[in-house]
Amino acid sequence: MSRIGIAVHRFRPDALEVAREVAAWASTHQMVTIVDEADSAAINSPHVQPGRLADVDLLVSIGGDGTMLRAIRSLEGATVPVLGVNLGLLGYLAAVEQEQLLPSLEAWRTGVEGTHFFYDDRMLLEVAMWSNNARLANHLALNEVVIEKKDAGHTVRLAVDIDKVPFTTYAADGLILSTPTGSTAYSMSARGPILSPRLRAMLLTPVSPHMLFDRSMVLDAPEVVRIEVIGHRHVNVATDGDLVHTLKPGDVVEVRAANEVARFVRFEEQRFHQILKTKFGLSDR
DSSP: OOEEEEEEOTTOHHHHHHHHHHHHHHHHTTOEEEEOHHHHHHHOOTTEEEOOGGGOSEEEEEESHHHHHHHHHHTTTOOOOEEEEEOSSOOSSOOEEGGGHHHHHHHHHHSOBTTTBEEEEEEEEEEEEEETTEEEEEEEESSEEEEEESSTTOOEEEEEEETTEEEEEEEESEEEEEOSGGGGTHHHHTTOOOOOTTSOEEEEEEESOSSSOOOOEEEETTOOEEEEEESSOOEEEEETTEEEEEEOTTOEEEEEEEEEEEEEEESSOOOHHHHHHHHHTOOOO
16 A cells, blocks of 8 residues: 655645645545644644654655755655645745646556656755764755854854865854755855756855855765864754754764755656746846
């Protein structure tokens, strides 16, 4: 029996209604619908049950890009296909509009990969944190990891090594390590370049640097970036917008391309440049 997962923007009534429609559709096809505890209470449908989303066959993300990031995080690195449903605002990650959802689910259920749908794999970052040579935590990120000042009004000093070779020490509000998918998120707001999501690369972008070198760098995916907190100020570490740790001077963050990928379901070729064009209202000439 197939298992469908749902991740939903639980504070949007329209998203919750779509989630109930998906659960009812799954029930008519003898599929089990799995949600996390919080989403289960919000959806309030007899067709859903709480469970582990990493064990489903397809995860439907209903909301915007923020919901999609939460959906990917809930998979804990499992390569579960994710179908993003766009509600209202144009997102970078969603594949279908609300009115296309049930026909798309039917195409996934009865169709053949490569003919009726295909998978779009995106690079993830693996983020490891260390203190006194002891590993604190490991996280995966689809968009970015941000190492940023904890206290307002002060810069922090971050010593960067690339592939075990010292590069420089940044005096800045923080550093962003992003994937090509994440290049249109926080990194872009910090004047970083936009990369095609089909690339495998890592983008290092300083946030408000207090130094002459204020440019982003595009690194090859196999390169490993080590960042040590120096000076006397603490920093916050966030992955995909979620605060995951506060580090003290001497602590280290290591960032590399993960072995795992985020897998999205597509029904037609997604033209990234056309999404950018629509987002920014660009004209042909």
